[in-house]
Amino acid sequence: MADERLAIEDSPVVTGDVGLLAEAARAVHGGRDLASKLSWVAEAARSLTSASFAAYVAAPTEGGGVQLVVGCPRYVVEEFASAAAALLFAGVAAGNTGVRVGDIREETRFRGLRPYAGFDEVVSYLAVPVLASDGSPYGALMLGHPDPDRFDERAQAAVTALTAHLGAALENLRTVNRLAELEATQREVVHQLQDAVRPVIPDVENAELGVYYLPAEPSAPTGGDLYDWVVLPDGALHLVVVDVVGKGVAATKDAMSVTHALRLLALDGCPMNRLVSRTDVLVSAQSPDLAATALIARYRPDDGTVELVGAGHPPALVV
Template identity: 30%
Template sequence: MGFDQSPLKTLFSGAEDALLSMLADAPAEAVAQAHEYKILRDVLDGTAAAVAIMDERLRFRYVNDAMARMSGVPPDAFLGRTMAEVLPGIQRSEDILRMILGDGRPRALSVTGTTRAPSPFRQRQWSAVYHRLEYGDRVLGLCGIAVEVSGLRQYMDDLERAHQRLALLDTAATRVGTSLRVEQTCAELADFVVPSLADRATVWTVDPEEADDLPPPAPGVLRLRVVASAGGPDVVGRIGLTAEAGYYFDAPRDSPTRSCLDTGRPWVGNLASDDVMLKMLRTQLNVEVFRDVGIHSVVVVPLPTRDHPVGVLYLCRAGDSAPFTDEDVVVAQELAARAAVSIDNARQYTLEHTMALELQRALMSEPGTPHPDVETASRYLPAGQRALVGGDWFDSMALPCGRTLQVMGDVMGHGFTAAVAMSQYRSLLRTLAASGAPVERILQEADHRLASIGIDRVATCLLALVDPLAGTCTFAGAGHPPPVLLHPDAPAELVHVPTGPPLGTDLGGYEAATLSLKPKTVLLMYTDGLIEDRRRDIDSSLRRLTHLSLDVDGPLESLVDALVTRLVHGTTEDDVTLLAARLRSP
């Protein structure tokens, strides 16, 4: 009789002692076998592994105590029922069990799910092996032995998540904070967290200065500005948390945003009710916009720095996305902390760079005004890798007899010391030029005076005296790159200027050279930042400058812009200064 026909309580019924007493007068071999049965039964009941025997229809005929403890179901409740009937939360492949019944090959299975018994693990898992039971040529059923591996599985899952987290943070280090611009850094952060952490994200910063076109915030209210958003263009501009860049939002003291900034701790609103959303979004209309696009969970993470947060990062999940986990919040905090350093550095750089440029403009002041028959255009581009002023300067001075003096100079080095020295050079040259002396005498006197007052930074300089009445231009140089004449009907011409030593050396020996200057010809003077390139020698860079195809007949401003576009790519290691001049047509 097979398992499926035998009475339920006769298989492994637990009547070992009664069986032994009945066999007291039996042959010794039968008594020994009964003792073996008891020993095997004790092994099955005492092992920590879950053991179950099923018939051909996969109904339980026996489970041991370990199986009952793991499942939280008494052993008797299993008998005559299938796994799906006893433990519906367990996932196990019935197809594989039937394959074992069919071919007799033992197989290992991974069984997962939940049971009635309490467990410290998020997801329970067992490793099980099933064998076919046979009697002669008849198949009786299956025997399954399983051990729980939930702890190992959870450890492996945690380890994998930790690796993914580290990989995410490593990737963020290369993609967030690639520039010294606040807007770009915030955009990189928003783009990175969507969709890796959220369906929508917005970066808000605390503005250090109030906007001129907005009324000041109420007392106790903190004003923030949207700098970047990612994901969900359908709500851009409709609501503050997902608004376009430039939108301002006032956060009162009782708002989650303000609490996040004040405490430095994240605020988590998983599956938030309308009342909770209303507390954060402030208006019912904003709540309705959130619900329209399916947003159900929000996390607000501060962007912390050593002194105070520079803003907040909003993360939103919508639709079928799961709510945020504790691990999601931790990852968001780490990303925000790293990004906050880059944002703060970018903000500090912008502030210092702006101050430096203002100082540079103040030291340079406005160039003088040439005579009406000479038009000029100029550009000054500071070196892009530092927020420091430099030593470049240029000037344009109207002199007696209708002449105009064009000046281009470059003090050695960078920083405030070079800028102060530049201001002294410029003031002295203006004073000497007013005397009406020839250009070579101006350089000679400037060289001597600068050396005598002990300025420790030398400077290169180029003077060009434009005489519209004579149609000439007289040059004198002090170690400066040569000027270029851009002709409308001929190739550009590199002017050979007799060059002397830099100013401030007290070596003297300056000479002048005079060339004709036609009304449509453009005189271009520049500093070495325009032509210096590690990939080319100086001669190659000068040839490249003279071989440019430019519209000389157009506006000078457009010509100077074209030169900068064609020759300056990205950041430069030195300041770039240009001064273009052209005689006006009669």
């Protein structure tokens, strides 16, 4: 039985091209920035096809316009490349995967491009779209030569392989950027939520106050552990540490209901020995399943005394 495996010499991409395409995998998917990736691919396409110029044109959804030209001054072919790319992108929607023309002057479909600067510089023409995984175009790689019939099937296959690498790299880059934006948004939400639940440090006579708040879960901005402090009308400092059963933002909501109840009762003049029982009544009426511990302190700056009341919480540490 004959060996049906495709030998490398039978491939449209010849052996000499394979090394460059392997290098493309390293260069395009490596740590280069977008401009470097585009430049490398354009130069590689010129090397593989012996084109006189290569241009990368972004799709309208990516901002449009000629992003890069190598092999000749940009102004020479920019108008032609932009107009030709519009035709190519329209064809992508219809399922076309590229255009290869031996003599563009003889193709009636390109007759409308004659008025554009750069048309006379192009005879042989090869254009391949750079596609996302869903088939939408990121852009197009376009190559030209002033002589006819310079691009064969092998050249088109090689450029198609390059654009496949570039399309995957652009998709990965877009995903990384999207994740970075999402992470930045999440960090901002975390900071805003932390600022919302953390009370401002009060100014208390004869006392220096400080706090370090670190959530137990890095993925959760807050949790069931919360603190509160406020200066009461008589000048005393009301200070509370609450630990609610649960995790994450839901536990924070429950902890805030406890700290708010304690604060309101303290501001209303509720005695320390009744704070816990009255808070339990208020909170249980709204959240009967809520379970929490608390440590309440009352500091009087005029005489330096501290009164503590515990509600199942570990005792305070005095250093």
